[in-house]
Amino acid sequence: MKIQMLAVATALALITGCAENRKHMGAAAENDQNVLTGGPMTGTKINDLPPAVQRTLQERVGSAEIAGIDKEKEDGRVYYKISFIQPGKNPKMIIAEDGTIVTSTHNR
Numbered sequence: 001m002k003i004q005m006l007a008v009a010t011a012l013a014l015i016t017g018c019a020e021n022r023k024h025m026g027a028a029a030e031n032d033q034n035v036l037t038g039g040p041m042t043g044t045k046i047n048d049l050p051p052a053v054q055r056t057l058q059e060r061v062g063s064a065e066i067a068g069i070d071k072e073k074e075d076g077r078v079y080y081k082i083s084f085i086q087p088g089k090n091p092k093m094i095i096a097e098d099g100t101i102v103t104s105t106h107n108r
Helices: 002-023 051-061
Strands: 066-074 077-084 093-096 101-103
Touching: 051 077, 051 093
Parallel strands: none
Antiparallel strands: 066 077, 077 093, 093 101
């Protein structure tokens, strides 16, 4: 009986810990100055983006949690592909170096 109770207590502790950990994934903007809200731990960060791209993101999705930022070059132009933690609410955006939105379902 004690072993069963210990197993249940351990399982509850693990579940609670995992739930708490998920809440803190993508730290709040006040805790992490590199992202709007949350965001990538490695790779391109908000502070790595040109100011025009940062402004566009702030204007369009200022409170969104960023999942990743990929920098790509095509035909001599630089683009940033931004994906979000909640793609249903904030679909992926592709923003040119000058801040122009190239692709986004926000435009529709």
